[in-house]
Every structure is written in C-alpha cells, then in structure tokens.
Amino acid sequence: xxxxxxxxxxxxxxxFIRRVHSFEHWFEAVEGYLGDLEHxxxxxxxxxxxxxxxxxELVSILCNxxxxxxxxxxxxxxLIRIAPNQHCKIFLSTQVVDEGRHIEVVHGRLEELxxxxxxxxxxxxxxxxxxxxxxxxxxLVDAREWDSAIFAQNVILEAMEFTxxxxxxxxxxxxxxxxxxxxxxxxxxxxxxxENELGRRLRADPRxxxxxxxxxEELDPLVLATFEQTLAELKMPRWDRPELGRSYLNxxxxxxxx
Amino acid sequence: MAEPxxxxxxxxxxxxxxxxxxxxxxxxxxxxxxxxxxxKYRKFYRKWGGPEDPLAPNEVLCPVCKVVIRSPxxxxxxxxxxxxACMARMxxxxxxxxxxxxxxxY
Numbered sequence: 001x002x003x004x005x006x007x008x009x010x011x012x013x014x015x016f017i018r019r020v021h022s023f024e025h026w027f028e029a030v031e032g033y034l035g036d037l038e039h040x041x042x043x044x045x046x047x048x049x050x051x052x053x054x055x056x057e058l059v060s061i062l063c064n065x066x067x068x069x070x071x072x073x074x075x076x077x078x079l080i081r082i083a084p085n086q087h088c089k090i091f092l093s094t095q096v097v098d099e100g101r102h103i104e105v106v107h108g109r110l111e112e113l114x115x116x117x118x119x120x121x122x123x124x125x126x127x128x129x130x131x132x133x134x135x136x137x138x139x140l141v142d143a144r145e146w147d148s149a150i151f152a153q154n155v156i157l158e159a160m161e162f163t164x165x166x167x168x169x170x171x172x173x174x175x176x177x178x179x180x181x182x183x184x185x186x187x188x189x190x191x192x193x194x195e196n197e198l199g200r201r202l203r204a205d206p207r208x209x210x211x212x213x214x215x216x217e218e219l220d221p222l223v224l225a226t227f228e229q230t231l232a233e234l235k236m237p238r239w240d241r242p243e244l245g246r247s248y249l250n251x252x253x254x255x256x257x258x
Numbered sequence: 259m260a261e262p263x264x265x266x267x268x269x270x271x272x273x274x275x276x277x278x279x280x281x282x283x284x285x286x287x288x289x290x291x292x293x294x295x296x297x298k299y300r301k302f303y304r305k306w307g308g309p310e311d312p313l314a315p316n317e318v319l320c321p322v323c324k325v326v327i328r329s330p331x332x333x334x335x336x337x338x339x340x341x342x343a344c345m346a347r348m349x350x351x352x353x354x355x356x357x358x359x360x361x362x363x364y
Binding site: 006007008009011013016017020021025028029032033185188189191192193195196199200202203247250251254 | 293294295296297299300302321322323324325329330331337338339340341342343344345346347362364
C-alpha cells in the first residue's frame, strides 16, 4: 500500500496519534501557509493607514496578544520537561516554535504600526488580567502540575485566543487579518492537543477532574476579563459575546468539567 | 517511506456493512485548498462556511476546531473519522436533529 491513503480514516488510532505528534507532520502542515511571508503576512499586502483611534486600539490589543503568546511560549517550553511521554514532548516542541513565531509576528505588526519599542509598549499597555494569567500559568508549570497546566494553557488560553482571533479577523485591516488567519491555523493544533491529552488522562483517572476544576475556577475570571476587554476594544456588541465563548464552554463540557 | 498501519478491523467492518455491495455511496475527493495539513491529506478536509454551509453525506464537522472532515464514502453512525487539523479522533453519531455529528473519542 502506498503512503497516499485512499481513506485516511482507516488508519490505526495509535498510528494516527504517532503521525500527528511528529515534527515531520508539523513541518508538512505549516509549509502550506507559512511560506513566502514578510512579518507573518503576505508580502504583497500594503499596510493601510489606520485612523488614529483605530490604531491606538489595535496597538493595545496586540500588546495583550503579546503577553498571551509569551505565556504560551514560556509555559510550553517548561512543560516539555514534565511531559509524560515522548509524543507530548515532541508536540510541545512544535508549539514552542509556533508561539515564538506568533510573538515575532505581533511585534512585527506593532513596528509596522509605528511602535518603536514593542517590548516597552507591551509592558506599558498590557492588561493586568492577562499578566496575572501569565504568572499563574507559569506557577502551575513550576509546580510540575501537568494536567492543570495543560488545561490552563491548551484549553483555557488557546480557546480564548482562537475565539478572539476569529472575531478580530472579521473586523481587522487586511494585514492584521492575514497575520491572524495564519496564527489561527496553528491554534487549532494547540487546542486539539490539549483537549485530547486531557481527555485521555481524565478517562484513565477521573479523580484528576477535581484538581482541574479548581484551576478552572481560579483562572476563568482572568481569562474572561481579558476576553471582555479585547472584545470591547474590537467593538463587538455585548449580545454577540456569549456565542463567542461557546467553543470554550463546549470543550469544558466534553471534558466533563462543568 | 514505511507502509502506513491501517486498522484492519475497521476496514473489515466497513466491508461487512455492505460497502462492497455498493450500499454506501462513494465520493471522489478533490483538494479544495485546505492548507493546514500535509499535502497528501488535504483532500480529506475543507473549510467550513458556517451554519449555512450544508454538509454532504460523506462530511461531518469537527466539534473541536470547526473544520469539515471528508470521507471517500458515505458516513454512517459508528464510523470513525480523524481531524488532522486539531488531531482529534471521533466517532460519527446521529444528532438530535437527525443529522450526522462527530463525537470526540479520547
């Protein structure tokens, strides 16, 4: 049988897991949408001049994205050391690369918007709620709390980013939209890894649910505050916001954490 | 490259359920431009256009990442499908509204 499967879905489940957690899979997946870019977007897109108030809001939003991506970069790197198996270590090493790229793209976009020192701007503008989330996530990693840290990072944080990026794409200027659309493709892998890894571990030992629920109760308000702030800056009507949180709520429900 | 390991039991089940007798419709899959998975697997997926985007009998929506999963044959409850975009394994079930849905298997 050749490698060009007539039906991918007949693949053995263990073989599927082995394949998708490989660096080879990651490389072949990202080459479809990360080639020939400049600062994370198509090079033929001309940055448009934004009105002053829109530029200000976009800079603030990007500063929050930077802190969220930094949290995911630092936590992913730390989690490699405590990952329970080789598949998880390899997957997280691909996530580290993704998150590092995201920070580079966000800072590149800030520079295109005229921000001279993106790091200083992030320090000045990022919201307290996302900074607190960053600190609490890294504390879980430092405490070697694998289940809780994966939940905080790959379910809570990634679900929020996925939802916020998707909403932002609808309203963004062409350059920002192109950057976000490519970042969103990476986020699918991160969300899926988190949910599947946790789902397997909760099935093996349902007692773990108790600890994860405690983490959820502690971190939910921080993420919701960031979520609300960003959606308000995006001028998203309040009545549309519950729908946007649905992907996170559905994931939590599938994992039996409600 | 090494031969991919396929699930023989699942393949046999598919044949026993009448696939060889032609009861299930077959579908030729083409590349719709879904670029988030390796090139050789792209035909098994497509972007979802939202609630107004109807799914074909060989398609089901990934509940985790909202990508349309495609099979070369008509899907039925009990079939297993994979989402390579988010790495989820799923089983096809009949939803409350009578439409096919994918349920994540951990």
